[in-house]
Amino acid sequence: MSTLSHSGVAQRRSTGRGADTKLLGIYLNDHLAGATAGTERATRLARTARGSALGRAIEPVAAEIAQDRKALLDIMRDLGVPARRYKVCAGWAGEKLGRLKPNGHLVRPSPLGTVLDLEALRLGIEGKAAAWQTLRQLSATDDRLDAARLDTLLQRAQQQQERIEEWRIRQAKEALATTAG
Secondary structure: OEEEOOOOOEEEOOOOOOOOHHHHHHHHHHHHHHHHHHHHHHHHHHHHOOOOHHHHHHHHHHHHHHHHHHHHHHHHHHHOOOOOHHHHHHHHHHHHHHOOOOOOOOOOOOHHHHHHHHHHHHHHHHHHHHHHHHHHHHOOOOOOOOHHHHHHHHHHHHHHHHHHHHHHHHHHHHHHOOOOO
């Protein structure tokens, strides 16, 4: 992580442990905003699908996503990176605003809404996995990062991706199937 000085020479701003604190703080807070939105989306999807096969599949994933958000906050604390409330609020508000999109139905929920929710979760989980991978790489030079914990978080994200993708495909087939007539 380097920046160019006015002379054009690359300079490294570091905590002395391998990471640029300012940039790392921005990076982690951006992921915290995404984790906030993802937690909200997963919780809502689990609640609306409660009692169905989808609900039974999504509820544990939603709980894990909430745990992963907490893990991110713990990692930020360990690194001395403060959580920026405005980014958390932006993530929360962005998820709420995302629900206002047209879905082909005025009064009742659209089956397409579930597909789009699952796609948003999948993308969020992929972003989370990328963050865990980045932090895992940084753990080689920063003893405040627990490599084994990051490996566990990364493995869990990969399992979440697989479960969400399985249900995304099922829901897409169901929602987009043409009826013979």
